[in-house]
Amino acid sequence: MYVLMDIMVSPGGVGTSVSPYVAMCQKIFEDAGLTHTMHGYGTNVEGEWEDVMAAVKRCHEDLHAAGAVRITSHMKVGTRVDRKQTMADKVSSVQDKLDSR
Amino acid sequence: MYVLMDIMVSPGGVGTSVSPYVAMCQKIFEDAGLTHTMHGYGTNVEGEWEDVMAAVKRCHEDLHAAGAVRITSHMKVGTRVDRKQTMADKVSSVQDKLDSR
């Protein structure tokens, strides 16, 4: 089952600068070989369900090990069975509508 | 790793009535023996990481099998390493502040 995910990881109890922790998760997605794109409020990640969820779990485990006592992740998880669709497909589908105006 | 989750499952391509699909997921959480409470915009679920995520995956699989061509789940996933906390603890912690005013 292929999954398109968006994740925003919020470590708690680490002070006001959370970017080092977010960078740790980016590295995990990268090392897992998952297609991923960061934006201003999270990261789009896509791949097989088991691979994506394993990366999310490792993200929580590594951030706890790095000192984050609490972590809340906000995720959007999408699957479809009618056809294969990538994140890039979703964005270009909207862009096509905008361009044809 | 104990996880407190909130999940809102949105099946697509099934018409305007989504409650039968939401009920299917409630049944899955129940059968998995996970503590769960429904509210107006989702369901609080808590348990061990592997058990909770297996239930979420089964929810997507079963809803696809029941005719939902697309499914998007919106999840909040929280873990903490300083102390054990349940959903009930979180709510009562806020309620205590309200009662002491």
Added chain:
Amino acid sequence: MYVLMDIMVSPGGVGTSVSPYVAMCQKIFEDAGLTHTMHGYGTNVEGEWEDVMAAVKRCHEDLHAAGAVRITSHMKVGTRVDRKQTMADKVSSVQDKLDSR
């Protein structure tokens, strides 16, 4: 335009105990006369669009005034034009399906 909202307010830079801040928002929803129910990962709030959004804004303003340097709110905002529906209607609609099994 009647809106069914779910909101989870996350103050940052205030240490590990966020419940006093969450309680402040509960008080704001209460004072605004909005129907609201707290759960383990947020609060369901319903009412007219302008009233609900004014309460959310006041929540950010008051929490900043109380010392939260950063605030992130995660919201679900639902409107419909086919019929009036309350949060209680949504929950009972799913419960009916579960009871009829």
Added chain:
Amino acid sequence: MYVLMDIMVSPGGVGTSVSPYVAMCQKIFEDAGLTHTMHGYGTNVEGEWEDVMAAVKRCHEDLHAAGAVRITSHMKVGTRVDRKQTMADKVSSVQDKLDSR
């Protein structure tokens, strides 16, 4: 109060193709003069609180007028009082950590 927002608009009761509706909201953010960037699971929008929220409301109103009987928006809304920060700042802050490894 300056706000960094992420929004994913989900129209219901319009069939499986939602991209024309998403494009309508993009156009609204554009016409409102708000800085906005689309990604695979939503759109980053930033500006003054009143301007951003007015655009969200117009998005719901216009999509209902275009035939969407139900609309659910998933939003992240962030404010901070310690310093001015843009979406681009947030992304580059994480990117800096990745580059310095």
